[in-house]
Amino acid sequence: xxxxxxxxxxxxxxxxxxxxxxxxxxxxxxxxxxxxxxxxxxxxxxxxxxxxxxxxxxxxxxxxxxxxxxxxxxxxxxxxxxxxxxxxxxxxxxxxxxxxxxxxxxxxxxxxx
Numbered sequence: 001x002x003x004x005x006x007x008x009x010x011x012x013x014x015x016x017x018x019x020x021x022x023x024x025x026x027x028x029x030x031x032x033x034x035x036x037x038x039x040x041x042x043x044x045x046x047x048x049x050x051x052x053x054x055x056x057x058x059x060x061x062x063x064x065x066x067x068x069x070x071x072x073x074x075x076x077x078x079x080x081x082x083x084x085x086x087x088x089x090x091x092x093x094x095x096x097x098x099x100x101x102x103x104x105x106x107x108x109x110x111x112x113x
Contacts, residue, residue, distance in 0.1 A: 029103070037086070040087050
C-alpha cells in the first residue's frame with residue numbers, strides 16, 4: 001500500500017463526509033508486536049461522529065481505490081479483522097515545530113535493535 005491513498009482519505013474523503021479540515025485527521029503508523037498498524041486519528045474537536053461508519057468509510061475507500069492491485073479486498077478484510085487499521089478519537093499529533101502532517105510515524109513504537 002502506498003501512502004498516497006490513505007493520505008487522500010484523511011485529506012479529502014473524511015473531511016468531506018464528517019466535516020472539519022485536513023488538520024482534524026491524521027494517519028499514524030505504529031508498530032505493535034512486530035506488525036505495522038495504522039491509526040487514523042479523528043480530532044475530538046469534531047464532536048460526535050459515528051466511528052463505525054468512519055471505519056467502514058476508510059475500508060471502503062481502501063477497497064475501491066486499491067482494486068487495481070488485484071488483492072485489495074482480501075488485504076482490507078485481513079486488515080479489518082486483525083486490527084491493522086483503527087479509528088481512535090484523539091487530537092492529531094504535532095511536530096516539535098507545531099505542524100500537523102497528514103501522515104506521521106510513531107517512532108516510539110518502533111522495536112529497539
